[in-house]
Amino acid sequence: MTTAVLVLNCGSSSLKFAVIDPENGSRMVTGLAERVGTPDVAATIKFVGTDGALGAASALKLGAENDHRGVLAAVLEVIESWAQEHSVDLVAVGHRIVHGGEAFAASVILDDTAMAAVRACIPLAPLHNPANIAGVEAAQHVLPDVPHVGVFDTAFHQTMPSYAYRYAVPTEWANEYGVRRYGFHGTSHRYVAARAAQELGRNADPGLRLITAHLGNGSSLAAVRGGRSLDTSMGLTPLEGLVMGTRSGDVDPGVLGYIHDRTGADVSAITDDLNKRSGLLGLSGISNDMRTLDEAADSGDQKAQLAIEVFAYRLAKYIASLTVPLEGLDAVVFTGGIGENSRTVRIATLGHLTHLGLRLDPHANQRCVGGVGGQITVATDEPGTPVALVVPTDEELVIARDAAALTR
Known part of the structure; x- marks a missing residue:
């Protein structure tokens, strides 16, 4: 009997799922349901074949109920039938949960007490x-x-010291309303930091200083020393920090009052613009997809060129700033859709960081897409020069392993 974990990532109108062997990380089943809660809901599923590879996606027949419970019931009926046929024992269900506030510094079994704490984080x-x-x-x-386990995007960053997570706002904001930096993408930062330490042969080194860069439509950095997060770029919400696909990242808070005075828009509408109409999309007027912008920039589109330049410049500034909590730097780790695949972004970003000793190996960078090629920079002749790595992230595997460990 093979043991496996069902991993669920539930969005407001989507459901991503996978059955994973927590020992070797292999995917036995993967799938995605979209437009959940609407008459147009649809789901696809893939099963591993005899060759060990996932097959083609096939449509999943859904029942009359189109909400999360109805869709998940249809998904699990198929998965349970497949598991029985292939002697697979589902030992746990691992759930990705975005915000755990200050209540969760690690993954937990989702009993009634834990679920009450998760509900208390809804305002965040x-x-x-x-x-x-x-x-x-x-x-x-x-x-x-079956035991259910929650794995929180915010948990990894609960090791930040108070001077890193506190905002300079009225104390009652912090004490009564939880206004502070929490950080996100923690599962990804945790995974790639561990993989980078392994790649560098420094698994047990408590002094290893990494800056992990999760770059995609949502982007964030973390300063990680000895496997612990010391600081991060996202804050109370995922809006703070780097330029992202449609999010502005850092802006002067006075922008809200200024735009309100000029346009009459309320805080909700302005915040919506900062989340959905800004970032790469707002700068370029073309797209939030870096691949599209790369093509447009190569064709001479000046707005696309500016969007990439702003993205890389702000990224480099943040990387440099995170050397402060680390008191130095051993490696920068690129991950996520942009971090793993955009050679242009890596060139532009590292070009701003030569003063830290980072030197790009153009040949390694060219062949390094999706993690292929591993280390993409080479040290200079000076000892102790930091390097850059590309490490594909695997948040689902972290969730599966946490769930298996907690329920073993």
Whole structure:
């Protein structure tokens, strides 16, 4: 009998799922349901074949109920039938949960007490946590006898010292409303930091100083020393920090009052613009997709060129700033869709950081897409020069392993 973990990532209108062997990381089943809660809901599923590779996606027949519980019930009916046929024992369900606030510094079994704490975090993530909770409740309803584990995007950053996470705002904001830096993408930062340490042969080195760069439509950095997060670029919400696909990243807070005075727009509308109409999309007027911008920039589009330049410049500034909590730097780790695949971004970013000793190996960078090629920079002749790595992230595997460990 093979043991496996069902990993669920439940969004407001989507459901991503996978059955994973937590020991070797192999995917036995993967799938995606989209437009959940609407009449147009649809789902696809892939199963591993005899050659060990996932096959082509096939449409999944859904029932009359189009909410998360109904869709998940249809998904699990197929998965349970497949598991019985292939002697696979589903030992746990691992759930990605976006915000754990200050309540969770590690993954936990989702009992009644834990779920109450997750619900208390809804004001901190009103778009994400309700969907995550809906997924947990739906899965618990369908699989009541299997342990369910929550893995939190914010948990990894709970090791930040108070001077890193506190904002210079009225104390009652912090004490009564939880206004502080929490950080996100923690599961990804945790995974790639561990893989980078392994790649560098420094698994057990408590002094290893890494800056992990999760770059995609949402982007964030983390300063990681000896496997612990000391600081990060995202804050109370995922809007703070780097330029992203449609998010502005850092702006003067006075922008909200200024735009309100000029346009009459309320805070909600302005925040919506900062989240959905800014970033690479706002700068370029073309797209939030770096691949599209790369092509446009190569064709001479000046707005696309500017968007890439701003993205890389702000990224480099943040990388340099995070050497402060680390008191130095051993490696920069690129991951995520942009970090793993955009040679242009790596060239532009590292070009701003030569004063830190980072030197790009153009041949390694050229062949390094999606992690292929591993180390993409070479040290200079001076000892102790930092390097850059590309490490493909695997948040689902972290969730599967945490769930297996907690329920073993």
